[in-house]
Amino acid sequence: MAQQFHPITHVVFDMDGLLLNTEPRYEKAIGQMCRKYGSEYTLEAKREAMGRTAVGSAEAVINKCNLPITVDQFIDEIEAMYAAVFEEYIEFLPGAEKLVDHLKQSNIPIAIATSSKNSTFKLKSKHHGKFFELFHHIVRGSDDPDVKNGKPAPDIFLIAANRFESPPKDMKSVLVFEDSANGVKAGIAAGMQVVWIPAECTDTSTANATLILPSLEKFDPTLFSLPPYQ
Ligand SMILES: O=c1[nH]cc([C@@H]2O[C@H](COP(=O)(O)O)[C@@H](O)[C@H]2O)c(=O)[nH]1
Numbered sequence: 001m002a003q004q005f006h007p008i009t010h011v012v013f014d015m016d017g018l019l020l021n022t023e024p025r026y027e028k029a030i031g032q033m034c035r036k037y038g039s040e041y042t043l044e045a046k047r048e049a050m051g052r053t054a055v056g057s058a059e060a061v062i063n064k065c066n067l068p069i070t071v072d073q074f075i076d077e078i079e080a081m082y083a084a085v086f087e088e089y090i091e092f093l094p095g096a097e098k099l100v101d102h103l104k105q106s107n108i109p110i111a112i113a114t115s116s117k118n119s120t121f122k123l124k125s126k127h128h129g130k131f132f133e134l135f136h137h138i139v140r141g142s143d144d145p146d147v148k149n150g151k152p153a154p155d156i157f158l159i160a161a162n163r164f165e166s167p168p169k170d171m172k173s174v175l176v177f178e179d180s181a182n183g184v185k186a187g188i189a190a191g192m193q194v195v196w197i198p199a200e201c202t203d204t205s206t207a208n209a210t211l212i213l214p215s216l217e218k219f220d221p222t223l224f225s226l227p228p229y230q
């Protein structure tokens with residue numbers, strides 16, 4: 001296929017639900033938390049929480065599920081539940097390793113912009129040390145002092161772009177891969193192009209991505225003037 005979009009020089013990946021199949025585990029942990037307080041983790045709450053920082057996610061779940069606790073309490077209590085669900089090996093999502101390896105071998109600068117906390121990032125990445133070394137840098141939005149506002153604000157993607165050795169001159173030359181509506185809004189607000197791989201539960205009418213695909217496996221790098229797969 002020929003080039004259709006503005007040529008790309010740098011790529012920034014989301015992590016949860018995009019590279020790693022962590023969403024079922026978030027559902028399990030947050031579901032358990034909601035049940036503890038006599039509520040349930042609804043689809044509406046999940047859509048609101050996905051992609052947000054630890055504080056943003058806690059606020060969304062407390063509000064949407066009417067939990068009788070504070071944000072600090074939620075964050076305190078969910079820590080142990082996350083530790084349990086993220087303990088075991090987490091699978092990659094289809095096409096993730098192939099695309100990251102390909103960009104790395106093609107010398108395209110790559111980074112990660114995740115809303116995770118340092119502590120949960122450590123748990124989730126512990127079986128994939130070599131994979132995460134492929135990235136030039138990894139921004140963890142919940143604990144990074146430069147990220148003032150979490151997704152859907154553009155901060156995390158602008159910071160990720162500016163931490164490359166040779167930052168992009170024009171944010172249009174940055175390609176973001178995201179799974180959540182909040183993440184897509186953040187990438188677009190940063191002036192970047194965004195490929196959206198929406199989770200099944202996602203309402204894709206809520207954000208305007210550059211391109212929507214069912215899986216990373218379906219991504220054709222040449223659409224964005226990136227080197228073709230061999
Ligand atoms: O069902 C959920 N999935 C994901 C999240 C939030 O989304 C973040 C992952 O965002 P990202 O994919 O941008 O790394 C998680 O750390 C968590 O805060 C959530 O609240 N609820």
Ligand SMILES: [Mg+2]
Pocket residue numbers: 014015016017018051178179180183
């Ligand atoms: Mg995500």
